[in-house]
Amino acid sequence: MADKALQEPAFLVLTSLAGEPQHGYGLVQDVLRVSDGQVRLHTGTLYAILDRLREGGLIEVEREEIVESRLRRYYRLTNAGAERLATEAERMQRNASAAASRLRQLPPRMRPGLRPDGGMA
């Protein structure tokens, strides 16, 4: 798992858990928030991701609660998960910088709005 790039939903789940331990529905809502409403995880997809991340040792179960007679399981990032998220964020940042740098080399008429710090407007 460490060799392959994380897919966006898995990256967003790790990002969400970097904030604080979350339960399943909390993750769905937080990922929606973090992604500016772009990524809405369905239940099946979410648990496929959680299962994979757990298997890779990137997250673990923190605690379980019963709320309104429903099971609520909280997940948290492990040290390995935090390292992996940091590595992935760096990689993405490098890629984004490279893209922004190339975009700046385009003729002005083709250049989309770039912020002074190199990010996209």
Add this chain to the structure above:
Amino acid sequence: MSQEILERRYRWLLACYPRAYRAAYGEEMLAVALAAARPGARWPDPGEAADLIFTGLRRRLGSVRSASLDPAWRDAAGIAAVIGPIVMAAFAVTPNLGPGRWPYFPTGSFSGIIVAALWFTVAVAGMLRWRRFALAGSGVLSAGLIYELARAAPNEPNKFGVFGWEVVFAALIVGSALLALKSKQRLLSWWAATATAVIAMLLALLPAIQNGLPGAGSFAAQNSYLQLQSLLYEALPAGLLLVLLVIVVRQKAGVRSRLMIMLVAAAATFLFDMAAFSGVLTIEDPVNYPPLGLGWWQSPAFTVAVPVLCFVVGVIRLTPNDGRPDRRATAGPGRR
């Protein structure tokens, strides 16, 4: 009340997942799905439902990649990639068995024998673990079969309804050969393959032998021949079934269940097609062409739907710890 109905429907959808996976995550997933549902909803959100079905079935099947890495599927496919071509060879060579004559080429030519020989070559390649050769051979022969059916389609639109099962068999064989590509071992003994081939060929040739016998002869000789013939018509299929059963039973549990899924899918397709063809499944009303009518059952969609349905039901029935250790069974909360 609506919450209970919705919960029940979500539980139905969760049945797509393996039992052990449901034990580990089912209640939690249900809670998330219910929390995400619109207030007062009685039916699962279509996107959520499709996602649960898709991810659940994918979990059961494994992804295509993990399925190809699953040794039990690989080994079962390795066996099917030998038995399948033998059966196809028998049906190619027989002049009368099945619903037509010489399905590949015009009546009376020897092309059926050539096709049968080619299928046998594919079966031998499977036994010798020449996996790529077996895959290429079964692919070419399947393409030839589809080409023949497509070529005949304008003049005989019902031909696919009659021979559709052969296309399904061919597809199963190609799929098996593909899945068996990385299989390292051969679980089918030479004697079992030979016994299957001999019985299948005897069964295939029986009508030809009968047609070739001179009509003259004593009454006693004819009578004894007829008795022998009726005995063989019962004994040979029974023998073939017995050999196949022995082959299946001798496998490990995981391989056995996967092999059974493949064989049941193939057998159901054949029986369904034959039953529809012979009118067993029909309540025919040529004027109104009703559901359950001859044309309805002979629809190619059914020929394709039957094996797919059998396969999906079989895979759903597969328990994930069937023949291999199940990591879910030991994956308690906070294990890591």
